[in-house]
Amino acid sequence: xxxxxxxxxxxxxxxxxxxxxxxxxxxxxxxxxxxxxxxxxxxxxxxxxxxxxxxxxxxxxxxxxxxxxxxxxxxxxxxxxxxxxxxxxxxxxxxxxxxxxxxxxxxxxxxxxxxxxxxxxxxxxxxxxxxxxxxxxxxxxxxxxxxxxxxxxxxxxxxxxxxxxxxxxxxxxxxxxxxxxxxxxxxxxxxxxxxxxxxxxxxxxxxxxxxxxxxxxxxxxxxxxxxxxxxxxxxxxxxxxxx
Ligand SMILES: C[S@@+](CC[C@H](N)C(=O)[O-])C[C@H]1O[C@@H](n2cnc3c(N)ncnc32)[C@H](O)[C@@H]1O
Numbered sequence: 001x002x003x004x005x006x007x008x009x010x011x012x013x014x015x016x017x018x019x020x021x022x023x024x025x026x027x028x029x030x031x032x033x034x035x036x037x038x039x040x041x042x043x044x045x046x047x048x049x050x051x052x053x054x055x056x057x058x059x060x061x062x063x064x065x066x067x068x069x070x071x072x073x074x075x076x077x078x079x080x081x082x083x084x085x086x087x088x089x090x091x092x093x094x095x096x097x098x099x100x101x102x103x104x105x106x107x108x109x110x111x112x113x114x115x116x117x118x119x120x121x122x123x124x125x126x127x128x129x130x131x132x133x134x135x136x137x138x139x140x141x142x143x144x145x146x147x148x149x150x151x152x153x154x155x156x157x158x159x160x161x162x163x164x165x166x167x168x169x170x171x172x173x174x175x176x177x178x179x180x181x182x183x184x185x186x187x188x189x190x191x192x193x194x195x196x197x198x199x200x201x202x203x204x205x206x207x208x209x210x211x212x213x214x215x216x217x218x219x220x221x222x223x224x225x226x227x228x229x230x231x232x233x234x235x236x237x238x239x240x241x242x243x
Contacts, residue, residue, distance in 0.1 A: 001207050003200035010140040011116060015084040017200070018062070021192045022087035026063050028191055032184050040231050041069045041133060044162045044238050047229075049074050051158050053128035057082065059117050059149055060135020064092030064110070066162070070131070071096075071105040080127075081112045082120060089114050117145040125154040133162040137208045146221035153243040159223055160240055161214070164205045167234040176235065180205070211237055 002010045003017050018025070029037055048056070048070065054077065058067045061081030070079055083089050089112050096112070099105045115121050117132075117139055130149045139145035149159060167176050180202045188198025209217060211228040218226045223241030230237055 001200075001204055003196055003204075011084065014138045014140075017194065017197050018083075018085035019087040020194050021197050022063070022085065022091055024192050025088065026065070026091070028188055029065075031191075032188060036232060036235075037134075038065075038069075040162055040236055040238075041066050042073075043231065044131065044133065044160055045069045045073045047238060047240065048129055048131065048158075048160055051129055053077065053158075055127050056080070056129045056131060057120070057122065057127045057149070057152060059120070059130060059132040059145075060084075060138065061092060061112065062088045062133075062135070064095050064112070066131055066133045067092065067110050068095060068099055068105065071099070071109045077109060079110045080122065081110055082115050082117070083112075084114065084116055086114050118148050120148055120152050122152045124151045126152045127157060128154060129158045129160065131160045131162075134164065136161055136163055137204050142209070142214075143217050143221055146218060146223070150222040150243055155243055157243045158240055159218070159243070160238060161218075162236060162238050163208065163214075164236050165208065165211065165230075165234055166205060167232075169233060172233050211239065214239055215241075 002013050004013050056070060056079045058079055058081045061067050061083045064081055067079045067081040070077060081092055092112055096110050100107050113121060130153050136142055167173050185198040189195035192198060215226040218241045226241040228237045228239045
């Protein structure tokens with residue numbers, strides 16, 4: 001599914017969309033999730049830390065929130081943040097420099113590059129872990145993107161996917177859908193001046209494979225021992241798999 005109604009390839013539309021909303025992305029993220037997105041990233045980092053990685057690739061790193069959370073929590077780590085959108089990466093770089101200057105993270109912990117997941121500029125078996133937060137949903141081809149992430153992981157390395165899903169509870173489900181399909185696109189549209197971007201968000205979550213199907217896709221991409229952990233009643237999941 002594409003955000004805009006034109007013939008450009010999805011990857012190009014996604015890059016343009018994130019370039020456009022980059023200046024408001026962080027504020028809107030925290031506002032629309034009531035800050036819960038931060039706790040989900042922290043949980044992901046906690047699970048990642050338990051695997052004791054030395055070198056991590058954070059794909060679809062965006063404005064760097066997950067990469068920074070990893071750098072703050074895990075000592076002696078090296079992180080490569082990769083994203084399609086130059087504007088998102090520019091903000092990630094500024095936030096990272098500020099965190100270095102304030103002594104929150106050691107210098108040269110995180111490097112950033114602009115690249116598509118399907119053209120990662122690293123040799124195979126380069127990383128102990130690969131992470132992707134709220135990015136897989138935007139890939140032009142989920143299976144292909146995950147296959148490319150598998151390529152750069154070392155054998156035994158772990159993939160962590162943090163992604164939205166739709167909760168199905170009898171009361172919470174409809175309430176959440178009302179919020180996600182009505183309130184969020186309206187507020188997101190006002191602040192970002194890109195109404196389509198915040199209509200695309202709930203529709204892309206609706207179309208995203210259910211956890212069981214995603215684990216099948218992960219398995220086909222070369223991952224084993226795939227698991228999914230529900231967060232906040234199934235609003236989001238952390239999916240993991242091993243190369
Ligand atoms: C919703 S943002 C998530 C950013 C960040 N991971 C976070 O947790 O806030 C999705 C990001 O995925 C990036 N993205 C989408 N498709 C991509 C692809 N094929 N390759 C690399 N990055 C991609 C977008 O440019 C955007 O910055």
